Amino acid sequence: VTDVERLFRTYNAALVRYLTRRLGDRDWAEEVAQETFVRALRQTSIQNERAWLFAVATNLVRDEARKDMRRRKHLALLAEQERDEVVEPEETTLERAQDAAMARKAVDALAERDRLALLMREEGLDYNEIAEALQLSPGSVGTTLSRARRRLVESYESLQKSREEREKNAAS
């Protein structure tokens, strides 16, 4: 029997961060992470724990996205909240939020496989683990990652540039 408590302690933080980056929603991420550990509980043995957990979490996200229900609910709640309370964020928070929005956009622009590989790598998964979780050949992980990083940085920089131009135009 898998020691779920140990698994949780070891991987929860990374898994939640991975999922938060993937989903853009911390609460949702925590929900998926918990469900992942629940699934782990049902396993008699897991060979590569980290790869297994990330693969299951990724599949859960995929399943949920397919259903789309949760997303709709989430959007409805967001809209409701926006109506309820329009809080002016502080300057630093605003800047941070803009950065986050640009990062979000740039990450969303990636192909799904590239995005997931990159996010998993950021959580410390090695090439074999990423290959196992995403069912890639280990030899293609380097190519996948290099493409993902280049595209991410390039689209982020172009977003940054257009923002700067907008601000310049607004100022003049």
Next chain:
Amino acid sequence: MQHLDEGTIHAWLDGALSLDEAAVVEAHVAECPQCAAAVAEARGFIAASSRILTALDHVPRGVVPVARPARWSNPAMWRAAAAVLVVAAGSLVVARNTGNRSAATESSPTAAKSEAVTAMPSAPAAAAMDSSAQTSVAAGSLQRNSVAPERTTAKRATTQVPADSKQGLVGSIPQIADLGKAAPPSSQPSIRATDNSAAAAPAPITAVGTANGVTTVTWTDAGSGNVLKLSGRLPLAQLQQIKIRIEREREAAAAAAKKNP
């Protein structure tokens, strides 16, 4: 040797190559300025993408509201509040003075002798109670607070109102709870009125007043000769009906007391 492909450079920088492969890459990068530049660029991409992804962690927590504070969001709460208001508005207070003095306006040092009567057979409250005569009588039961102060109503009146002016003031809201599960009439504290006459006809109303939407009718109790006042946010006709019911109740109580002193 041909130049390194980008995937290999990233794999090398990620430490994903075997020792042998890494040694080959390292040797090539040392000799090839083009690949050295590519390695530098790859390092930049790795660092920059890490930094960009870190920005994704600044997701405000609770984007999905976990639970909203329950501020009247529950329709049942509104219904309950509405019921309380309706019954409060419809509740009636009858005050009897031992003398011929007005209960509501005058303070009396003889509070112990005073009698507060709560009547609650008003139409809006009918939903909460059975409309049969028995239940109405039970609900509209009269009580002396000098005799039965254990009822919530009487207690309320005692605690909320200064002792010298407590007559005629009855906290009506706690009464609602009692009404829902009103005990059969027999268990209610019955009035031990002192009058002997069983007047069949309703006593004439001696005064009708309206202030702030509250109508008050005044009459003299046939049996005891005491002045009784009945007030409520109700039309006069309804108050009269209630008055008649109260009189009937008092008569019945008096008759019972006579039979079984």
